[in-house]
Amino acid sequence: MSTSDCRPNGRSGPVAGAGSGRHLLIVDDDDRIRELLKEYLAREGYRVTGAAHAAAARRLMELIEFDLVVLDIMMPGESGLDLTTWVRNKAETSQTPVLLLTARGEAGDRIEGLSRGADDYMSKPFDPRELALRIDAILRRTGGKPLTPREIKLGDAVFDMERLELMRDGRPQRLTEAEAQLLKTLAIHAHAPVERMALSPDTADITGRAVDVQVTRLRRKLEADPKNPRYLQTVRGVGYMLAPD
Structure with a gap:
């Protein structure tokens, strides 16, 4: 072979x-x-x-x-x-x-x-x-690096990758199924840019705008300042990247 x-x-x-x-x-x-x-x-x-x-x-x-x-x-x-x-x-x-x-x-x-x-x-x-x-x-x-943990910390928010649950300041944040799957994908590839179309749940959406909308909503639930995101970052020309603590 x-x-x-x-x-x-x-x-x-x-x-x-x-x-x-x-x-x-x-x-x-x-x-x-x-x-x-x-x-x-x-x-x-x-x-x-x-x-x-x-x-x-x-x-x-x-x-x-x-x-x-x-x-x-x-x-x-x-x-x-x-x-x-x-x-x-x-x-x-x-x-x-x-x-x-x-x-x-x-x-x-x-x-x-x-x-x-x-x-x-x-x-x-x-x-x-x-x-x-x-x-x-x-x-x-x-030895390599430790494997991706079940939970990731994003400031005062914690995302459970198995249960697809987001908590912020100890309070649950409601996620749509699409938002939860998008956040999980970004979490699995933490600190690595993920192409916008790879995040799109709808292959018919050739513009990737649905992903942009979901990212905007997620930032409101994750970020202290959604307009200046610390954790859910835009990678110009590529897509998005999650940068947990």
Whole structure:
């Protein structure tokens, strides 16, 4: 099995849900490989964000705390090796595991990658099942971040992700079903931008305006100042992001 075997139907490899919601960043300039890996690893239970080059990856890592980063070495501009060095030298990301993924297979390249601080190394073409197993092994070895809790705190508000209940100052806040599901989706992807259309409960709403309306209503129930939101933030050009305490 190779990268071309990652398909939506049928599955093999690790047990479903093995990722337990861990958040991975896939950095590869090959759109096809990046999307196939996102799809395959999502089916393994991981949250997956993609970046097409090092500059985009830097911006994401400055905004989001990832559990592990998969980097392609051969990218236009800044290489995966240089990005690995940046990850290791930056205080906020220095402990983030890195797995290098590249078409190079020479021993010298592997040694250089590991000397820069990478935790593991795989050569293309590869079996996505092996990649998933290696990611799981790295995360078990390094511990990773704590899993998403059942409840998240948003100032004086608390959202129960299982019961879909919102409390503020000890008083229940009425949520419509659409608002509750939207808030849960944002909570699952806390601190990560979620595209507006991915939040839309109605695929016929190509404008995303229904989501905007729900966000406005949620801010009234969550924020001390809904016009200057602290927790339910707008990410321009993308959608929305929940930033719990």
